[in-house]
Amino acid sequence: MSETVVRINNLVKRYGDLVALDHFSLEIREGEIFGLLGPNGSGKTTTINCLLSLLSFDKGEIEIFGKKMSPACYDIKREIGVIMQNVAVFDELTVWENIDYFCGLYIRDKAQRKQYVEEAVRFVGLEDFLKFRPKKLSGGLLRRLNIACGIAHKPKLIILDEPTVAVDPQSRNRILEGIQSLNRNGATVIYTSHYMEEVEQICTRIAIMDKGKKIAEGTKDELKRMIRNTETVTVEMLELPEDVRTELAALPHVYDTAFDGKALTVSCSGGKHNLIRILGVLQNHELSFGRVYSELPTLNDVFLEITGTALRDKEE
Ligand code: ADP
Ligand code: MG
8 A cells, every 4th residue: 555645634724714625535546647627616716725725724733744734834735736727937037047946946956957958848848938028928838838937847746736737738748748758757647627527638647626625536537437427428410309209218228318409319227229229219200310329428527416516617
């Protein structure tokens, strides 16, 4: 069993009357890429700020590397690399100078620092922009600079708060691959996002948050096994008589049907031949249809079943 890197126990954080974290607990082990997934306002950034002692909290305990965390714990802080949701770099410094500055907070030795900054530059792919000031960089490149500043000193624990928001696909892929490679090189990663696809793609374990509470936790497969949905069949069609829909709803393994005038959606729980049975019913009634597809559950289905609202609907 690998060591516990972060332990959050029963954390409560209030902003006035608002309970931003409601008895929130978490344990993150060495070597994980741990995903904190939740819609905007669910408490991800608040969790990170409490974790780093940047924010005081009302109740609970936080331990990092087995030690109680507090604002003066510099020995713990130097082992953590933080990439905040809002880009925090110096406008008057160049790309190189920015990375060198942040690395210099931890690495005193000049030769070693130069090597580390070079590695960070290569890592995020900013070689061609060393003399640029942040204002000249695109959103995606700016994010990559922000990441380089956070990881140049080779921290053991890397925390990234929504690093891919408003980033072009190329930078996004680079960032996600970068996170995986930092992890392969030994770093434990905490990654927050409201994009379930990204969390699914890279995280080894995931906690889903909603309204300051942890509503589920596990690997993506474990999370999907927690819900009854195993398959969603979608049939594009323009007309669906009510009696046919009733017949579909009565099929084995079908627990929900929906029709919006463009497509029929059938939610299934278990069973192997759902698609064939559904199409069989439509054919018996000589109904025509267009595209047909079957999808496995996503983390959105997990969120939907547990909270009653879709993660997607809450975005932005
Ligand atoms: P997330 O990062 O998941 O989007 P946050 O941790 O930023 O969520 O916010 C959690 C809740 O706390 C939200 O309802 C937000 O409006 C509220 N909140 C965050 N920061 C403050 C603050 N400084 N003052 C008052 N309320 C805040
Ligand atoms: Mg946030």
